[in-house]
Amino acid sequence: MDMNEIREIFFQECEEQLAELETGLLKLNDGDRDPETVNAVFRAVHSIKGGAGAFALDDLVAFAHVFETTLDCVRSGKLEPSQDVLKVMLKSADVLADLTNAARDGGTVDESRSRALVKELEALANGEQPAAHAAPEPVAAKPAVAAAPAPTDSSGFQPIPFSFDDFGGEEEEVLMVAPTYTVTFKPRAELFSKGNEAALLLRDLSRIGEMSIHCHTGDVPTLDRMDPEGSYLSWTISIKTEKGEEGIRSVFEFAEWDCELDIKLAEEAEADDERPMIPVPFDLSLLEDEPAIGDEPHVGMHVEPVVAAAVAAAETATGVMQAAAAASARAEKKEAPAASAAAQANAANAANAAGQTIRVDLDRVDRLINLVGELVINQAMLSQSVIENDNNGTSSINMGLEELQQLTREIQDSVMAIRAQPVKPVFQRMARTVREIADITGKSVRLITEGENTEVDKTVIDKLAEPLTHMIRNAVDHGLEMPEKRIAAGKNPEGTVRLTAKHRSGRIVIELTDDGAGINREKVRQKAIDNDLITADANLSDEEIDNLIFHAGFSTADKVSDLSGRGVGMDVVKRSIQALGGRISIQSKPGQGSTFSMSLPLTLAVLDGMVVTVAGQTLVVPLTAIVETLQPEAAAIHSFGATQRLISIRNSFCPLVDVGRILNFRAQQANPVEGVALLVESEGGGQRALMVDAIQGQRQVVIKSLEANYMHVPGIAAATILGDGRVALILDVDAVVGASRGQSLRQEMSLAS
Amino acid sequence: MAGKKSEQSLKLAAVLDLNAASVLHGKLQSLRGSDITVDASAVERCGTQCVQVLVAGAKAWEADKKTFTIGPMSGAFEQTMQLIGVNFEQILSKEIAQ
Amino acid sequence: MKKKVLTVDDSRTIRNMLLVTLNNAGFETIQAEDGVEGLEVLEECNPDVIVTDINMPRLDGFGFIEGVRRNEKYRAIPILVLTTESDAEKKNRARQAGATGWIVKPFDPTKLVDAIERVTA
Numbered sequence: 001m002d003m004n005e006i007r008e009i010f011f012q013e014c015e016e017q018l019a020e021l022e023t024g025l026l027k028l029n030d031g032d033r034d035p036e037t038v039n040a041v042f043r044a045v046h047s048i049k050g051g052a053g054a055f056a057l058d059d060l061v062a063f064a065h066v067f068e069t070t071l072d073c074v075r076s077g078k079l080e081p082s083q084d085v086l087k088v089m090l091k092s093a094d095v096l097a098d099l100t101n102a103a104r105d106g107g108t109v110d111e112s113r114s115r116a117l118v119k120e121l122e123a124l125a126n127g128e129q130p131a132a133h134a135a136p137e138p139v140a141a142k143p144a145v146a147a148a149p150a151p152t153d154s155s156g157f158q159p160i161p162f163s164f165d166d167f168g169g170e171e172e173e174v175l176m177v178a179p180t181y182t183v184t185f186k187p188r189a190e191l192f193s194k195g196n197e198a199a200l201l202l203r204d205l206s207r208i209g210e211m212s213i214h215c216h217t218g219d220v221p222t223l224d225r226m227d228p229e230g231s232y233l234s235w236t237i238s239i240k241t242e243k244g245e246e247g248i249r250s251v252f253e254f255a256e257w258d259c260e261l262d263i264k265l266a267e268e269a270e271a272d273d274e275r276p277m278i279p280v281p282f283d284l285s286l287l288e289d290e291p292a293i294g295d296e297p298h299v300g301m302h303v304e305p306v307v308a309a310a311v312a313a314a315e316t317a318t319g320v321m322q323a324a325a326a327a328s329a330r331a332e333k334k335e336a337p338a339a340s341a342a343a344q345a346n347a348a349n350a351a352n353a354a355g356q357t358i359r360v361d362l363d364r365v366d367r368l369i370n371l372v373g374e375l376v377i378n379q380a381m382l383s384q385s386v387i388e389n390d391n392n393g394t395s396s397i398n399m400g401l402e403e404l405q406q407l408t409r410e411i412q413d414s415v416m417a418i419r420a421q422p423v424k425p426v427f428q429r430m431a432r433t434v435r436e437i438a439d440i441t442g443k444s445v446r447l448i449t450e451g452e453n454t455e456v457d458k459t460v461i462d463k464l465a466e467p468l469t470h471m472i473r474n475a476v477d478h479g480l481e482m483p484e485k486r487i488a489a490g491k492n493p494e495g496t497v498r499l500t501a502k503h504r505s506g507r508i509v510i511e512l513t514d515d516g517a518g519i520n521r522e523k524v525r526q527k528a529i530d531n532d533l534i535t536a537d538a539n540l541s542d543e544e545i546d547n548l549i550f551h552a553g554f555s556t557a558d559k560v561s562d563l564s565g566r567g568v569g570m571d572v573v574k575r576s577i578q579a580l581g582g583r584i585s586i587q588s589k590p591g592q593g594s595t596f597s598m599s600l601p602l603t604l605a606v607l608d609g610m611v612v613t614v615a616g617q618t619l620v621v622p623l624t625a626i627v628e629t630l631q632p633e634a635a636a637i638h639s640f641g642a643t644q645r646l647i648s649i650r651n652s653f654c655p656l657v658d659v660g661r662i663l664n665f666r667a668q669q670a671n672p673v674e675g676v677a678l679l680v681e682s683e684g685g686g687q688r689a690l691m692v693d694a695i696q697g698q699r700q701v702v703i704k705s706l707e708a709n710y711m712h713v714p715g716i717a718a719a720t721i722l723g724d725g726r727v728a729l730i731l732d733v734d735a736v737v738g739a740s741r742g743q744s745l746r747q748e749m750s751l752a753s
Numbered sequence: 754m755a756g757k758k759s760e761q762s763l764k765l766a767a768v769l770d771l772n773a774a775s776v777l778h779g780k781l782q783s784l785r786g787s788d789i790t791v792d793a794s795a796v797e798r799c800g801t802q803c804v805q806v807l808v809a810g811a812k813a814w815e816a817d818k819k820t821f822t823i824g825p826m827s828g829a830f831e832q833t834m835q836l837i838g839v840n841f842e843q844i845l846s847k848e849i850a851q
Numbered sequence: 852m853k854k855k856v857l858t859v860d861d862s863r864t865i866r867n868m869l870l871v872t873l874n875n876a877g878f879e880t881i882q883a884e885d886g887v888e889g890l891e892v893l894e895e896c897n898p899d900v901i902v903t904d905i906n907m908p909r910l911d912g913f914g915f916i917e918g919v920r921r922n923e924k925y926r927a928i929p930i931l932v933l934t935t936e937s938d939a940e941k942k943n944r945a946r947q948a949g950a951t952g953w954i955v956k957p958f959d960p961t962k963l964v965d966a967i968e969r970v971t972a
Binding site: 187197202203206213214215217226228230231232233235 | 774775813837838839
């Protein structure tokens with residue numbers, strides 16, 4: 001792992017943290033006062049700041065810092081997270097997201113916006129305190145730093161050498177001029193209970209200079225009266241160091257609260273104290289090593305209480321020499337093993353750290369998916385040729401092939417699952433869209449999201465953002481009323497937009513509901529008449545009127561607002577959803593609001609389809625569109641107008657759609673009795689009976705884009721390769737049904753372009 | 754005079770940290786009254802608080818007029834004593850001087 | 852023998868940085884994602900030193916330190932807290948909870964290794 005990889009991880013984590021942040025802020029906005037929610041929000045910003053600091057992303061750090069400070073006030077109860085406060089925070093979350101993106105991808109952020117927010121945040125945090133104090137630096141007057149940290153930044157991650165050689169070298173030069181300090185050090189028991197150790201502190205002290213030490217043992221009580229975890233020893237140390245008092249203090253940095261420490265510059269000619277100072281060798285390996293091999297325990301000092309005194313001094317001196325020699329020898333030996341140990345540690349820990357996820361380049365996954373697609377086709381072709389050449393259906397080859405088919409399918413499902421991602425990030429982006437549009441329109445809007453963890457293919461997710469953004473804009477801009485109007489209608493002045501996702505029968509269904517005024521059908525109808533979309537006397541159901549808004553160039557707003565002025569209509573939304581193999585429909589209740597529902601395939605790579613024959617051509621109808629299949633009887637067919645026919649199914653009438661005619665596969669209408677009807681659900685929720693000549697069977701097909709390989713063909717969604725190697729076209733059911741309503745396929749195409 | 758009942762030996766643990774201090778203290782208490790040899794040959798890490806207990810022990814044995822011997826010593830033990838300036842001979846001799 | 856470091860941090864970024872830094876410095880590194888996991892892992896790995904963050908879900912750094920210090924077997928382990936420069940108050944609280952020392956974030960690998968060396972034998 002190198003710095004760039006960690007940086008990647010950082011940005012990934014930022015995304016998660018930004019999502020957490022937003023979720024938490026929205027919860028707070030809903031009145032959630034769980035301290036854990038506040039903590040989670042705080043942590044998210046804190047975590048981004050921490051990582052950003054490590055990568056020297058100063059703009060990000062600066063803004064996160066101010067944000068964090070304000071959040072800390074909320075956390076400590078100093079600031080009540082009112083709606084107004086949360087409004088600022090949500091906007092800050094957006095800016096934080098922008099800064100993160102700018103740091104990753106380059107580009108700049110709207111400085112005036114972030115600067116204004118920094119001021120607001122500071123005001124919230126400080127109240128009357130001067131604003132300048134809180135932030136180390138207001139957000140960047142300079143453009144956001146985008147580039148990756150200079151390569152030199154990663155130099156900090158080079159192995160830390162164990163050698164203190166250069167250290168020692170300096171020391172020798174310094175000895176001549178270094179002043180001598182007298183340090184008295186008396187630890188308290190807390191020093192030890194917090195995991196500090198006087199011996200280690202003294203070891204570190206010995207590393208910054210030439211040191212002699214005297215230990216005061218006089219305070220040690222008698223054995224039966226002592227607390228083994230008390231603190232009774234104290235020291236007087238004489239140290240000659242160039243590091244000064246500052247250097248000495250820094251050794252005791254972690255301990256200074258838990259000890260008495262006194263540092264004085266020693267008198268030039270210090271009267272030789274009565275206490276014998278023991279010189280401590282400049283010995284760095286001391287205490288670090290286990291007893292080295294061959295380092296035999298020294299012969300003990302057997303001390304006879306009365307006679308020992310005289311011998312003691314001499315013995316101490318030898319002891320010192322031996323210890324010093326042994327220690328320095330060990331210091332030399334140490335380096336080589338340390339290096340190889342580090343290498344081993346790397347290998348071992350790399351394995352440990354692998355954890356539960358791996359990151360894989362998307363291209364590799366796609367390549368795998370493509371190959372599996374080919375495998376599926378190949379397997380199907382193989383099956384086919386075996387069946388054709390073998391009339392014994394129970395042969396072992398057939399059994400094996402069935403297993404192969406099963407396996408192929410499982411592999412395919414598993415590979416597809418690799419690409420599956422929760423819709424959460426897209427939903428999260430929508431929250432921001434809602435805020436922005438609410439600001440622009442002056443409406444008060446609350447976004448509620450559900451089912452954010454519903455998973456769908458990454459491609460679908462990526463392509464979902466744009467139509468969804470437009471729909472949300474539309475819902476707030478056109479759907480929701482102004483607060484006054486809502487109050488007048490007896491509604492909550494704050495409008496609600498609900499965005500939900502769920503899995504339903506192998507597809508993902510995304511619904512967008514607003515509690516606005518609903519579709520003004522009279523207006524829509526009038527507009528459709530004005531635009532020649534329908535005739536003035538057309539008799540349309542409510543559902544059909546509602547669906548008119550998906551027609552090209554249709555806009556219900558009297559004036560083109562700032563938002564819809566961007567030139568996208570609901571027809572474009574519908575097109576994008578269809579391009580994803582999805583369907584979109586609308587339900588609306590006047591005065592109560594509208595619901596748009598989109599049903600999308602979980603993957604864009606494969607499709608369960610029914611293979612049918614129409615006028616000698618092989619077509620694939622997506623299985624998800626088919627409600628049932630039936631064999632029409634002559635008695636059930638009713639003609640209607642010049643060309644329209646209906647089929648009666650269980651006491652209701654359903655328009656017959658002649659697929660062969662609509663696709664111009666044949667010039668004449670087919671005879672329904674000779675074919676099969678596929679009952680399909682079209683986007684408006686209405687049912688149609690698609691007439692085909694025969695059903696060949698059901699199978700999973702690998703989707704090959706026609707647009708990518710040829711060009712868009714009206715009424716056709718894509719192509720595939722069948723088991724026998726033939727190319728089959730995949731029917732665009734909605735387009736065909738739409739065409740049967742009277743719009744020709746060509747016309748629809750020209751409208752869309 | 755090995756095996757004589759009044760001569761005891763105490764082998765110190767490898768890690769003499771905070772947790773070991775109370776244990777060591779208890780052991781020493783139980784060995785009062787006879788000459789003692791503290792075996793420090795296996796010590797890998799010696800914390801200040803265990804040193805304190807040993808110092809208190811040396812003083813106690815001194816007061817009991819029994820011999821308190823430290824040895825043999827591991828390098829780590831010896832180095833720690835060196836580093837923190839604890840010298841058992843001195844402690845013992847000082848007690849006597851007083 | 853390699854020193855064993857237990858790191859407790861909820862940020863994947865920081866965990867990875869700690870891992871790289873510590874491995875490069877020749878330590879054996881064990882990682883936990885929050886205080887609760889930290890206390891669980893502690894029982895299994897018996898580290899020589901612990902490096903912990905303060906702001907974490909489930910059990911924060913203060914709670915984690917207190918948990919370690921209450922543990923008869925592991926209470927003597929040095930604990931370093933990852934903190935930010937501005938957090939004097941937090942530093943105090945961490946010390947009161949029983950932290951041995953601290954490392955100021957954004958940590959610099961040298962400082963991190965240095966601090967670990969300082970509190971371990």
